[in-house]
Amino acid sequence: MFKKEKKWTVLSCIRSTVYFFLYFNLRLFSLLPFRIIYFFSDILYCWVCYILKYRRKVIWCNLQKAFPNKTAYEKKKILQQYYRHLCDLTLEFFKALTISKKQIRKRCVFNNVSLLHRLYAQKRHIILVMAHNGNWEWAGNSLMLFTKYRLCAVYKPLKNLFFDRVLYQLRSRFHRKAIPLQRIFKTMLQNQSDLQATVFLFDQYPSNPTGAFSTEFLHQKTRFFLGPANIAKKLNYPVVYVRIDKKKRGYYTIDLSLIEENPQTSNPQNIMMACVQKLTQDIQKTPSGWLWSHKRWKDQINYPN
16 A cells, blocks of 8 residues: 555656656747747648647548539648648647737737726626637637636546646636636636636537537537537526637737627527627638537548557
């Protein structure tokens, strides 16, 4: 028994030391100027796109299914644009560890923020729904600087402990609170004193079909979580869709639109379908901005290894 405990302690120390070393170096990297960050992104793009060919078969398979009317040339162009965006996005995530309030205000511009001011004046807690489109981490962090709401970001803990800790640190910046998915409803019930805006990423693949619904999305029958809409209905929290548009490298415009102001009288499925329609429009406008490298339709597509 003692040997096992001693062994575990040693392993814990080694693991913590490695994590600290990696995290320290990530923070140092994030302090670099943007021009150098994007210089490394260009190098990363060449490696990821042409040498590693990161999940190329998965990306291509998704593009084939989602855009049956586009030519092979058009889809190849989207694929290359996606790889460039993915590399920028990855390094922008790390940059978010130390980005200043001034920088993120400059690089993330909000439209229709008056909607949040109105709901705040009415003393309404709200639910924000966004997708893995554009730079959702920057959008979440910058929102804290444009509203009086206390922002809570829902996240699903990662299996990789190091990246889970990095993600937690990233989502806790500017007084944003990161809450695991399993505890979100209980936390929302407990924290009623301060007006909160709770952020849900709604386009993830629901591994558990319970609590999900199916609808047409990018020419595929696709399952989506009903969780955000169910919570909104139970608590009567207005639902606001967050659209993230990449204007140029490192600059984003965020548009806010009201999906449902009084969910108590609405069907949760209709609320989520409205969000899906908004996301479909966003992807059609800027196809390379969505996260094509994940196996979104693995319940119906036999993805290649």
